[in-house]
Structures are given as C-alpha cells and as structure tokens.
Amino acid sequence: MLPFDRVVADHAATVLRVCRAALGPVDADDAWSETFLAALRAYDDLPAGANVEAWLVTIAHRKAIDVRRRASRRPLPVDTVPEVLTPAEDRSEHDDLYAALAALPDKQRLSVAYHHLGGLSYREVAELLGGTEAAARRAAADGVSRLRTHYLTGART
Amino acid sequence: MxxxxxxxxxxxxxxxxxxxxxxxxxxxxxxxxxxxxxxxxxxxxxxxxxxxxxxxxxxxxxxxxxxxxxxxxxxxxxxxxxxxxxxxxxxxxxxxxxxxxxAGTLRHFDIPLDLRLASGFRLSVLGHLAEIGYGRTESYTQVAAATGSPRAVRAVGTACATNPLPVVVPCHRVLRSDGALGGYLGGLEAKRNLLALEAAA
Structure with a gap:
C-alpha cells in the first residue's frame, strides 16, 4: 500500500479543483481537508488496485454536501463589509468563473466537476447524483455549454 | 477535460x-x-x-x-x-x-526512540552502539565481543548496515580492526564527515 502522503501528493490538486468547482473558493478548503481526513481514516480498508482518484472524488462529494449544509445554517455576516472579505486585487476575472459555476443548477455544476475535473465516468456520476448515465452525460454537456456562454463570452469581451 | x-x-x-x-x-x-x-x-x-x-x-x-x-x-x-x-x-x-x-554543540541524543524496526541480535548490537561515546570508535570485532558473540563480526557489520537510526544510534563509530572505515549506509563520505565532526568538537 502506498504511503498516504503519496496519495495526497498525487491527488491534492484534483480534489481541490473539484471542491472549488462544487463549492466555490471559500468553502473548498474545508471540504478538501475533510475529504483527506476521511480518506485517511478509511485508507487501511481501501481494496488493493482500487481507483484512488474516483474514491477521493466520491468522498469529496459527501464532504461538499456536509460543508454546504453547515454553510447554509451559518448566519449571514451582516456587519461585515464585503470589500474586507474580497480585496480589490483578488476580484479579477476569477470571480466570473465562480459566478458562472454558482449560477448552474446543482446537477449540471456537479456533473461538470465530477466528470470533467474529477475524472469520474458518467455512470459513476449518475451513481453519486442519482438518475441515469445518460442524464449525467446531458447535465455535464449542458453545464459546459452554459459555462461557455456565460463565463467565456462575459470574461473575454 | x-x-x-x-x-x-x-x-x-x-x-x-x-x-x-x-x-x-x-x-x-x-x-x-x-x-x-x-x-x-x-x-x-x-x-x-x-x-x-x-x-x-x-x-x-x-x-x-x-x-x-x-x-x-x-x-x-x-x-x-x-x-x-x-x-x-x-x-x-x-x-x-x-x-x-x-553544529558540534550536542554530544548525546536524548529523544524517545522506537526500535521496533530492529530485532534479535541486531537489536542487541544497536543497544551496544548507544554506549560507544561521542568521538570514540570501536572495531566490528570489539562490538561482536561486547554483545557476547565474538565470532559474529560479519553479523555486526550487517546490524550496522541495517541500523534504522543512523547518526542517532552511532553505527558510524564502528570501524574495521585495521582502522579502515568499513561500510556505511549513508556512504563512506558521510561516515568520514561524522567522525571528523566528532573529532573536532
């Protein structure tokens, strides 16, 4: 069995991309941490030859739901000035991609995240999100084309 | 993608x-x-x-x-x-x-060690190595005698070569009887450096 450190080294970036696409930049860090902690707890039971990346993306999906649920219970910080949280220099076109992702219906956004960024097959995406393999394929395609329309045209013109 | x-x-x-x-x-x-x-x-x-x-x-x-x-x-x-x-x-x-x-300012390590990667004769050799003081050396033959197996000179060499805690458990302080360096798992250059460090301090 590979040292867990190697699993982190090999998949840290992929899992963070998936978490960022699923949750946005702020909550992604928490989801990333909880994903790898949960993976570490379960690592000894991972069957030899398992697809480690798919396993991690599956865990990331569950953790993203947890983080989302907690975030929705969090009271909105009405006293905080938004500019403090988002310094001007960070407000680049990056925000446009996150805004475009956030505007997608959950199923499209998560299908894009898990298939295109996380490398899951459409069948695996369907198992995670419910519905059929064909529906997952369609959701990912619709998500990508909406991203192209809203993000690319917005950011590039 | x-x-x-x-x-x-x-x-x-x-x-x-x-x-x-x-x-x-x-x-x-x-x-x-x-x-x-x-x-x-x-x-x-x-x-x-x-x-x-x-x-x-x-x-x-x-x-x-x-x-x-x-x-x-x-x-x-x-x-x-x-x-x-x-x-x-x-x-x-x-x-x-x-x-x-x-840096030459510490002569004796005082940290908890977990020796579970060594066992049997190799473990008893490591126990003896810890007693070879800073700046001193012993021969493989002397170490074999000190561990109660005077004929196990070659096994002492193996124990040193498989020491899981080099530097801290000082296998670099073991030389051949003729004064030659013998072997070292960190390379002879490293062994020479460690001995020179201890001789200078």
Missing amino acids: TDLTTTDLTPLEPDEATLGRLRARLAGEADRAGLLDVAYTTIDSPVGVLLLAATDRGLVRVAFECEGLDRVLEALAARLGARILAAPDRLQGAASQLEAYF
Missing part, C-alpha cells in the same frame, strides 16, 4: 502555496486525531538531506537521501502502516537535537 479545453479553468488551478498550506493543516489535524502510523519530515544536514520518521512511541527511522526517500517511505508503510504524512511537528525535538549535533 477535452470538452472544456476552450473554457479557461485556470481560476480553479491550485497554486503550490495553497496546496502546501492545506497539506500542513491536514497533517496537523491527522496527528492530533491520532490517525498517523508514521509522521515524517526532512532536514538538511552536512551529510545531505535526512529523512526523520516517528511513530507515537518515538523516532523510528533516520534515512539518508542515497537510500531513496520514496523507497524508505514505502518500506515504512509496509512495516508500520501506510497512514504516513509529512508532519514536522512530531519531529521537532529530533530535528533540533540533530541540528545541534551537526
């Missing part, structure tokens, strides 16, 4: 600093939760990069770069469990004592 090649996803791309920060946070949380079989770190030293690894009992492995750090971690995973992360906090004591040793 073929369908997305025309879409610029670089905002999602993590930079090294972010990944480093997240990995450090993970290591800290994992260590505090008791989830790690082995914590490790690497330090620079006059004899090259050293890998230091510890279990919850103590320092379990010191490895030289020439041993192949990936290979060392894989061997540790096989022997002690695969839940291994770079978690420098657990190695702070060992790292600072080694630093003082290489």
Whole structure:
C-alpha cells in the first residue's frame, strides 16, 4: 500500500479543483481537508488496485454536501463589509468563473466537476447524483455549454 | 477535460502555496486525531538531506537521501502502516537535537526512540552502539565481543548496515580492526564527515 502522503501528493490538486468547482473558493478548503481526513481514516480498508482518484472524488462529494449544509445554517455576516472579505486585487476575472459555476443548477455544476475535473465516468456520476448515465452525460454537456456562454463570452469581451 | 479545453479553468488551478498550506493543516489535524502510523519530515544536514520518521512511541527511522526517500517511505508503510504524512511537528525535538549535533554543540541524543524496526541480535548490537561515546570508535570485532558473540563480526557489520537510526544510534563509530572505515549506509563520505565532526568538537 502506498504511503498516504503519496496519495495526497498525487491527488491534492484534483480534489481541490473539484471542491472549488462544487463549492466555490471559500468553502473548498474545508471540504478538501475533510475529504483527506476521511480518506485517511478509511485508507487501511481501501481494496488493493482500487481507483484512488474516483474514491477521493466520491468522498469529496459527501464532504461538499456536509460543508454546504453547515454553510447554509451559518448566519449571514451582516456587519461585515464585503470589500474586507474580497480585496480589490483578488476580484479579477476569477470571480466570473465562480459566478458562472454558482449560477448552474446543482446537477449540471456537479456533473461538470465530477466528470470533467474529477475524472469520474458518467455512470459513476449518475451513481453519486442519482438518475441515469445518460442524464449525467446531458447535465455535464449542458453545464459546459452554459459555462461557455456565460463565463467565456462575459470574461473575454 | 477535452470538452472544456476552450473554457479557461485556470481560476480553479491550485497554486503550490495553497496546496502546501492545506497539506500542513491536514497533517496537523491527522496527528492530533491520532490517525498517523508514521509522521515524517526532512532536514538538511552536512551529510545531505535526512529523512526523520516517528511513530507515537518515538523516532523510528533516520534515512539518508542515497537510500531513496520514496523507497524508505514505502518500506515504512509496509512495516508500520501506510497512514504516513509529512508532519514536522512530531519531529521537532529530533530535528533540533540533530541540528545541534551537526553544529558540534550536542554530544548525546536524548529523544524517545522506537526500535521496533530492529530485532534479535541486531537489536542487541544497536543497544551496544548507544554506549560507544561521542568521538570514540570501536572495531566490528570489539562490538561482536561486547554483545557476547565474538565470532559474529560479519553479523555486526550487517546490524550496522541495517541500523534504522543512523547518526542517532552511532553505527558510524564502528570501524574495521585495521582502522579502515568499513561500510556505511549513508556512504563512506558521510561516515568520514561524522567522525571528523566528532573529532573536532
């Protein structure tokens, strides 16, 4: 069995991309941490030859739901000035991609995240999100084309 | 990602600093939760990069770069469990004592050791090595005699060559009877350097 450190080294970036696409930049860090902690707890039971990346993306999906649920219970910080949280220099076109992702219906956004960024097959995406393999394929395609329309045209013109 | 090649996803791309920060946070949380079989770190030293690894009992492995750090971690995973992360906090004591040793200001290590990677005759050889004082040397023959097996000179050599805790358990203080260096798992240059360091201090 590979040292867990190697699993982190090999998949840290992929899992963070998936978490960022699923949750946005702020909550992604928490989801990333909880994903790898949960993976570490379960690592000894991972069957030899398992697809480690798919396993991690599956865990990331569950953790993203947890983080989302907690975030929705969090009271909105009405006293905080938004500019403090988002310094001007960070407000680049990056925000446009996150805004475009956030505007997608959950199923499209998560299908894009898990298939295109996380490398899951459409069948695996369907198992995670419910519905059929064909529906997952369609959701990912619709998500990508909406991203192209809203993000690319917005950011590039 | 073929369908997305025309879409610029670089905002999602993590930079090294972010990944480093997240990995450090993970290591800290994992260590505090008791989830790690082995914590490790690497330090620079006059004899090259050293890998230091510890279990919850103590320092379990010191490895030289020439041993192949990936290979060392894989061997540790096989022997002690695969839940291994770079978690420098657990190695702070060992790292600072080694630093003082290489600076010539520390002559005797005082850190908990986990000797479970050695057993039997090799373990008793390591026990004797710990008694060879700073700046002194013994021959393989003397070590064999001191461990009660005077004919086991070759086995003493093997015990030194497989010492899981070089530098800290001073197998570099064992030479051939004619004064030649013998072998060293960190390379003869490293052995020479350590002996010179101790002779000078």
